[in-house]
């Protein structure tokens with residue numbers, strides 16, 4: 001199993017995720033794994049009992065997982081969001097800003113490279129579900145008009 | 147013109163450092179070419195037939211003379227002394243070394259420029275009307291809206307790995323000089339009944355192998371909901387756009403397969419949700435940006451009369467200038483289409499000269515057009531003669547704007563690894579065949595567009611006359627099409643029939659123009675005649 005990298009202080013959950021299909025069959029699982037083609041909205045009625053949602057990126061270029069993450073956060077999901085699969089260091093900052101807490105990449109990542117990537121951009125132009133790592137502040141337009 | 151504040155500058159500087167690090171890792175062998183490719187593409191760096199190509203963003207085609215000088219500097223220092231202006235109002239350099247790319251980006255950042263999102267499956271540089279802020283027929287200057295969208299789309303974390311690239315154009319007049327409806331999102335600024343400005347959205351236009359004209363999906367989005375609506379359009383696309391086949395991945399296919407109505411319904415649902423999230427910058431932000439686009443200090447006593455006794459000057463004025471909203475001023479177009487030249491190419495010296503002329507005669511401003519020309523947007527009429535003389539001396543005064551030799555041509559097989567055929571030599575041969583300016587003027591407005599393969603970078607679907615290079619049993623062959631338009635009378639060109647070889651296509655172009663001259667009625671442009679009489683007479687002239 002690959003090593004989980006966390007982006008913040010939240011401890012990584014060790015709940016075992018089930019597939020969305022299994023989850024739908026009245027499981028009382030606290031963790032679920034979402035594939036790119038699946039509709040994450042199916043989870044919205046159950047957010048309260050979920051401790052962990054894993055979002056799979058089978059290839060890094062398939063960006064559906066970013067929307068999935070945003071949708072969960074926009075609807076109040078407060079558990080852990082983890083990116084799994086083909087997660088590369090150069091995508092981490094975007095994941096953070098879409099509300100991910102952690103990543104469990106297929107290929108292990110270099111710790112220093114992770115920190116560099118997460119701390120590269122001082123600000124962000126958009127308001128999204130996650131924070132911008134360095135300033136921890138809202139989008140640039142909000143700062144401009146504070 | 148927009149000027150960066152500390153935040154804009156910090157973002158661009160961060161990107162330069164990031165790319166320096168990525169390039170270092172690539173050169174040290176820590177990244178494979180496969181891993182590096184998507185990273186360099188986000189910075190406009192392509193690997194071409196002979197070298198790397200770098201595409202530099204010119205947001206909505208506007209730049210000042212200092213920025214233009216920088217483009218000349220890059221051409222001289224890192225390329226072979228020239229650059230190529232593109233149909234997306236950007237500039238490309240064809241002979242770049244990978245190890246130089248970080249330094250080029252650093253140089254660009256010193257003048258508030260970058261290559262961010264000029265390629266890759268993300269939201270690309272926003273294009274606009276090259277006459278924005280100067281045209282007599284515009285409702286408002288579209289560029290503040292384009293700048294708002296530029297900032298929103300830069301490093302957008304949710305929309306950087308879309309199914310395919312995504313192009314947005316913003317215009318604000320009924321005359322469409324930006325091929326707005328051939329973009330993934332086309333926006334026309336309009337007023338509602340209450341007199342407020344807002345955006346009309348067209349979604350799902352595009353060229354490539356399946357050209358489509360974008361249908362209107364909303365007639366009015368208020369200024370303070372623009373970003374919410376754009377987010378909604380993009381989210382539906384990001385979630386449901388096809389990812390199984392790269393040729394069916396553009397949003398036009400999604401809109402087509404769902405139907406515009408169903409796509410619109412999904413966008414509206416998402417829009418209602420977005421509105422609850424407060425993602426839209428306040429109107430104060432649009433107002434802040436708009437401040438940068440105030441009119442320059444026009445001379446209110448500038449006179450409208452113009453001495454046209456010099457016949458060569460007269461031809462240039464008639465063809466290459468456009469009415470300005472301010473009395474006593476004109477919009478001057480610099481054609482980068484000399485006879486026998488490469489459409490859109492300019493040498494470093496020419497780039498420098500245009501920068502100097504902009505400073506002297508056009509309040510320090512230049513524009514790049516989607517037809518691969520340069521515009522000096524605010525020239526006092528009394529300065530036009532001096533300007534023209536200086537342009538003419540440098541080979542920058544071909545009086546051929548919108549005439550047959552003002553062609554759009556993609557790089558084709560001379561540079562492009564995807565090409566089936568060469569585009570540039572065909573453009574040159576057609577230019578030479580129609581070199582006589584009197585003959586060109588007789589033919590009137592005639593938009594000829596050439597692509598070297600089905601990807602349609604040269605807009606051939608939107609040409610009054612379109613030429614497409616194909617590979618026929620290993621031999622370059624050219625298909626001719628007629629009747630397209632990228633303007634407000636938008637339409638897609640239709641193929642005439644079997645293709646031609648390189649010399650044959652030049653003859654074929656001549657034959658169709660002969661049909662036009664024979665059959666036109668008063669005041670008709672080539673495309674009007676074609677629309678009236680249909681394909682048959684042209685086919686007859688070509689194939690019988």
Ligand code: HEM
Nearest residue numbers: 232233234310352353354355396556557562564601602603
């Ligand atoms: C030389 C390297 C280039 C490569 C490899 C390239 C590649 C492509 C590809 C693959 C497409 C089709 C995309 C699709 O339909 O999804 C395309 C479309 C296009 N490209 Fe290029 N291109 C190049 C240069 C240029 C240049 C120099 C220009 C501008 C003069 C340009 C402007 C465009 C435009 C306007 C389209 C049509 C896009 C649409 O369908 O909306 N490209 N290009």
Ligand code: SF4
Nearest residue numbers: 556562565598599603
């Ligand atoms: S149309 Fe084809 S040949 Fe021309 S630049 Fe585009 S991809 Fe290359």
